[in-house]
Amino acid sequence: MNEEEAVSRVEEWLTDRGGEGTGALRVRRDYVVRATDGWNVTYNTVGWLDGTDPGAGLFPSPVAFVPDDGGEIRLDLELMAVSAAGDDPDAFTRWAEVVDPEFDPAAVPGLPVPKAAILRWEQHTLLGEPTGAVRANPDHRPGPRFAGRPAPESPVETLLGYLRVEWITPEEFVHWMLDLDVLAPAKDGHLQVRDFGDAGVRFVVYTSEAQVPSEYTVWQRIQPRVLLRRGKDNPGVGLLVNPGRPETFNVYPETLRQVADLELPAGTERPESVGRPAYFSGEYDTPAVANLRSLVDQARDNGYPLSSEELTLFTQAATLSFERSRAKYDGRPLPELPEDLFANGLVTHFYDNGEPRPSAWTFGKFYDPTLPVGSFAYPRLLGAYVGFALGDALGSGADPADGLPLGGLTRQLLFHTESVIRGLDPTPDKPEIPASLPAGGRPDGWVAKATAAAGPAPAEFSAMLATALAATVTGGVQGPADSTFYAMKVVRELVGSAAGHEVVHGAELLVNVFRAQLAAQNGEPAVANFLEGFDEYSGEVGELVKTVLDLRNDIGGDDIEQFDSIGDGRTPLSVLGRALFAAAKRGYDAEAALALAARGGSVTAALTGAMVGARLTVPGLPEAWLAAYAGLGVIDNLAGDAYYYFNRFGLPREPEERRRWEAKRYPRGDQ
DSSP states (O other): HHHHHHHHHHHHHHTTTTGGGGGGGGEEEEEEEEEEEEEEEEEEHHHHSSSOOGOOSSSSEEEEEETSOOOOOOOOHHHOOOOOHHHHHHBBEEEEEOOOOTOGGGSSTTOOOGGGGGGEEEEEETOOOEEEEEEEEEEEEEOOOTTTTTOOHHHHHHHHHHTTTSSSSSHHHHHHHHHOEEEEEEEEEEOOEEGGGGEEEEEEEEGGGSSOOOOOOEEEEEEEHHHHTTTTTTEEEEEESSTSSSSSSSEEEHHHHHHHHHTOOOOOOOOOOOOOOOSSSOOOHHHGGGTTTHHOOOOHTTTOOHHHHHHHHHOOOOHHHHHHHHHHHTTTOOOOSSTTGGTTEEEEOOOOTSSSSEEEEEETOSSSOOOOSSBBOOOHHHHHHHHHHHHHHHHOOOOOGGOOOOOHHHHHHHHHHHHHHHHSSSSSSSSSSOOSOOOOTTTTTTTHHHHHOOOOOOOGGGGGGHHHHHGGGGGGGEEEESSSHHHHHHHHHHOOTSSSSSHHHHHHHHHHHHHHHSSSSOOOOHHHHHHHOOOOOOHHHHHHHHHHHHHHHHHTSOHHHHHHHHSSSOOOHHHHHHHHHHHHHHOHHHHHHHHHHHHGGGGHOOOOOOHHHHHTTGGSOOOOHHHHHHHHHHHHHHHHHHHHSSSSSSGGHHHHHHHHIIIIOSTTTOO
C-alpha cells in the first residue's frame, strides 16, 4: 500500500466519524508517515487545522494506523500518548523510519519499505524536530554491499541483492525481474535454451554484460516477460540465469505460476535491442595487437569487459610500446612519449637492468599474455598490491590532489615479493621451503632501481605484517605449494626469528584472509564474511577477531570511535585489528575504508588497502588515485611477474624465458 492509498482509506473511514463545519475531520497530509507494516495517518478538526475554531481541536491529534494487509483501521493509542511537553499540541511526536542507505525504492516501485530494510525509528515532534529518542529495529538486515556482495551492474542485480539479504521474497524478486532488462545470448542466430528433460526448458539469460562469458559475441536485451512469451506453448519453460558464473540460479516454471497467481500489475514493455561486446574497430593483425581478441575475452571471462574507450587506449598504447621496443632493438631513435602516460593508457614497466619501459596499461582487468587461471584470480592479486600501495601513500598523509608517492612500506613489500620469486620453486614437489630466502632489494636489481626514490619503511614491528601478501602469492600453482600450511612457512621465514609472537600470529591470520580473497574459485573477497566463517582462531588473535566483528556488526556505531577503541594503534595486533575493522565495515567503499584506516598511519592503511583492493579489484578503486600514484607501473610490473612466476602455465612452461629470469631479472640464491 502506498501513501495515497492509505490516505484515501482514512478519508473514507472519517466520513461517519466527524461533526459538521469546523468540527469536521481532515487528514493532516504533512504528518502521514510510514510505520511498521503500515501507515500512520494523523488527522484533526477543520477548525483547528485552519485556525478558524482552535477550540474544536482534538488533543492529542488522533493517529489512525492503516495496515498494509488491508486490515481494519485503528487508532494508535501508544503513539497518541507520547508527548514531550504536556498539553502543548505542537509537542506531539511521531516515529520516522530511517531506511538503510542501500535500499532504493525505485528498484521495487510500489513496494512499501520492507521492515528488514529499516535501520531504526527516530522520534520527531510534529514540527519535524528530533526528540533524540530512538527505537532499534531488531529485524533489520544489512544491505547487499555491506553484506559482502559485489556492486550491481544492472537493475536486476540490484534486485538480486535485495533478495539475497531477504529484503524481498523470491516471488517479489521474480515479479519485478520480469519487467527489467536481461541479456539473452545467441549463437548462429538462435537464442540459447537448455533442455532439462521432464523438468522443461530454460531460456539462458545474464543479468549484465559483465556476466556474459566470452563464448557469446551477441545477445538480445529483452524483458523476461517478453522472452517467456515465446515459450508459451511449452508448459515447463523457465529461466537459467548466469550459467557458468559463480551465482547461477533458476527461475522455475512453478515460481512463475505462483507470481502469476498474485495478479500483480505488469510493467511497461520496452523495445528489444541487440548488443555486442566492445571491440576495437581497427584491424587486429598488427604485431602489437595480434592477441587483442584473446585479451578482450580474458577480461570478459574475468567479469570486467573493456569499454570502447579502454580498447582504444590499450591498442594505441600497445602499438606505441611495440614501436619503441622495435626501435630500441634496431638502434633507431625512439618514438616520443606523451607527457601524461596514464591518460594515454601507459604505465612504466622496467627492463631487467632497471631501465624504464613504458607499457600498455591493462586497467587491472586482464593479464597480458593470456594464461589459464591458476589458484588465484589475477584481478584480485593485482588489486591487493595496488590497494596496499595506495593505502601506504594515503596513510603517510599524501593528498591525491598533489600526487601519491611510492612509499617505503610498499618498497618493502616489493622486496619481499622479489625474495620469494628468487628463492622458491614455483612448482615444488613437496611443501617444503629452503632454510633461508635471499634478501630482496638486490642493489643492482631492477626492483631496487625502480623504487630508489621511496623513503624507508616505518621502523616498527607491525611493518613486518606486509610479508603476508608476498607469502600468499607463492601458492598460485595447484599442488604442494597451494596451501595455507606452505604459505605460513614462507611468512615465518620472511618475518624472521626476531619478530615477536604478535607479528607472527598476525601475519598468519593475514595469510588466511588473503588466500580467501585471492582465490580464483569459491573465494571470499569480503573480509567480514571470511572472518565470520573461519573458526580456527584462539588466544589473542581469536579475541581480536571477535572484537573486530562485534564492532563491525554494530552498524550504527560511530566508525571513528570504534576504530580508535581497538588497542593503542601501535602494537602489531592493534594495527592489524584496526586495518581489519576498516576493511570489514567499509570495504565496499574504497574511499571510506581508506579514509578511516589512514587515521592509523601507513601500515594500517596499507593493510586495509590490500584487503579492499583484493575485494574491489583495480576497476573498483578511484581512478583519480590511480592517475595520481607515481609508482603504478612498478606495482603492476612486479605483481604481474609474481602471477606469471607462480602459475603452472606461466614461466614454468617457458624454459628459455626462465633461464633469462634466473640469470638477470631474478637471479637465484645469493647472486
